[in-house]
Every structure is written in structure tokens, then in C-alpha cells.
Amino acid sequence: xxxxxxxxxxxxxxxxxxxxxxxxxxxxxxxxxxxxxxxxxxxxxxxxxxxxxxxxxxxxxxxxxxxxxxxxxxxxxxxxxxxxxxxxxxxxxxxxxxxxxxxxxxxxxxxxxxxxxxxxxxxxxxxxxxxxxxxxxxxxxxxxxxxxxxxxxxxxxxxxxxxxxxxxxxxxxxxxxxxxxxxxxxxxxxxxxxxxxxxxxxxxxxxxxxxxxxxxxxxxxxxxxxxxxxxxxxxxx
Numbered sequence: 001x002x003x004x005x006x007x008x009x010x011x012x013x014x015x016x017x018x019x020x021x022x023x024x025x026x027x028x029x030x031x032x033x034x035x036x037x038x039x040x041x042x043x044x045x046x047x048x049x050x051x052x053x054x055x056x057x058x059x060x061x062x063x064x065x066x067x068x069x070x071x072x073x074x075x076x077x078x079x080x081x082x083x084x085x086x087x088x089x090x091x092x093x094x095x096x097x098x099x100x101x102x103x104x105x106x107x108x109x110x111x112x113x114x115x116x117x118x119x120x121x122x123x124x125x126x127x128x129x130x131x132x133x134x135x136x137x138x139x140x141x142x143x144x145x146x147x148x149x150x151x152x153x154x155x156x157x158x159x160x161x162x163x164x165x166x167x168x169x170x171x172x173x174x175x176x177x178x179x180x181x182x183x184x185x186x187x188x189x190x191x192x193x194x195x196x197x198x199x200x201x202x203x204x205x206x207x208x209x210x211x212x213x214x215x216x217x218x219x220x221x222x223x224x225x226x227x228x229x230x231x232x233x234x235x236x237x
Contacts, residue, residue, distance in 0.1 A: 026128070028128045049107070060117045061140075066088060076222055100140060108144065157191070158177055160195045177195070190231060
């Protein structure tokens with residue numbers, strides 16, 4: 001395995017990234033960063049989290065869909081989660097390997113949340129097989145369990161995407177969710193799949209909920225919040 005150095009100018013970090021001579025069999029489980037701007041954001045986010053560590057009881061992590069809590073879902077976030085010192089680690093465009101890299105950079109170090117809500121994997125659909133994506137999700141859950149052993153993991157099924165029910169990604173997502181549902185141990189890892197709540201009776205995705213058939217709008221985040229509220233109430237109230 002060779003080593004390459006990615007220098008993050010002005011980010012006060014020059015992480016050494018293990019880089020194999022050939023890509024591993026499953027890139028979804030191989031911690032890997034993106035560009036310098038992304039690494040700067042990771043560093044700043046981690047620093048912010050450390051300053052608020054004592055008050056963080058609820059953590060969200062994932063990609064742009066989770067990142068959207070701070071934009072389209074901000075009002076719902078303030079109403080539902082601000083009281084728990086909730087913190088959002090989600091970053092737009094992230095795949096499982098990027099979340100793993102973030103965790104290895106100390107993302108959740110020193111935090112003691114009661115609940116960690118994770119949803120990740122939709123961005124891996126373009127370059128990974130279903131079983132590889134499921135393995136990437138599993139690796140993230142296991143890493144969070146090591147870093148925050150007292151927390152309960154709320155593992156959320158990947159949301160449906162694409163306008164039509166026959167979109168090929170729909171079945172792939174169902175198959176991946178079926179696989180990661182096996183991580184539910186009834187105690188420290190709770191799996192919940194509520195993707196059908198976003199769908200019309202004929203299986204289509206409404207632009208009134210997901211305008212681009214991928215990212216929820218304000219209404220979509222309300223549906224999301226309502227779906228996980230029983231879990232929030234159980235572990236945080």
C-alpha cells in the first residue's frame with residue numbers, strides 16, 4: 001500500500017491518506033477524503049462540534065439530504081432538535097467512504113450523544129454494487145459504536161429517488177435497505193425505513209415533497225421529522 005499526501009492549504013492539516021496501488025475491492029468501506037475545500041469544512045465542523053461537545057445529545061450524519069436540515073429543513077430542526085443541542089455532520093455529495101474518513105479525523109471524538117441518526121449511501125449508487133454499499137453503511141455504524149459506545153444508533157433507510165416507481169434505483173435502494181436492516185439489534189442499533197411516506201399511491205415521488213426527486217423540501221423534512229419523532233421521544237425525552 002502506497003502513501004500519498006493531500007495538502008490542505010490554510011486548513012492547518014496535511015493528512016496522510018493510505019492509497020493502495022490499486023483500488024480496494026470495495027471503495028465504499030475505504031476511508032477517503034474529497035478535495036481541499038471539503039477537508040477545510042470537515043476541520044471547521046469538527047472544531048465547532050468540540051466546542052459544543054457537552055451539550056450535544058443528538059447527532060445527524062449523512063450526505064446532502066442530511067446537510068439540508070440546515071437549509072430547507074432549518075425551521076423543523078429548530079422546532080424539534082435544537083433543544084437537544086443537535087449537531088449536523090452531513091455534507092453534500094458525501095459517500096460512505098467520506099463519512100468513514102471524517103470519523104477517523106476525530107469527528108465525534110469526545111462527544112457523548114444519546115442518539116445518532118445516520119442515513120448514507122444514495123451517492124454510492126453510481127459506482128458501487130448493492131452489497132458494497134451495505135458494507136459501507138455497516139462500517140460507519142461500527143465506527144460510531146466504537147467512538148460513541150453509549151449512544152443508540154438510529155439507522156435510517158435510504159430514501160427513494162427518481163420520479164417513477166419503475167426507476168431502477170428504487171429496487172436497488174429497497175435491496176440495500178433490506179440488507180442494512182439486519183444491523184438492527186433491538187438495543188444499540190435501531191433501523192427504520194419510512195421511505196414510503198414520501199410516495200404517492202402509484203409509487204411516484206411528488207415534486208411537492210422532493211422537487212428534484214431526490215432532496216426533500218420543507219414539506220419533506222416535516223414528513224421526515226414526524227417519522228422519527230417516536231424514536232426521538234423514546235431516547236431523548
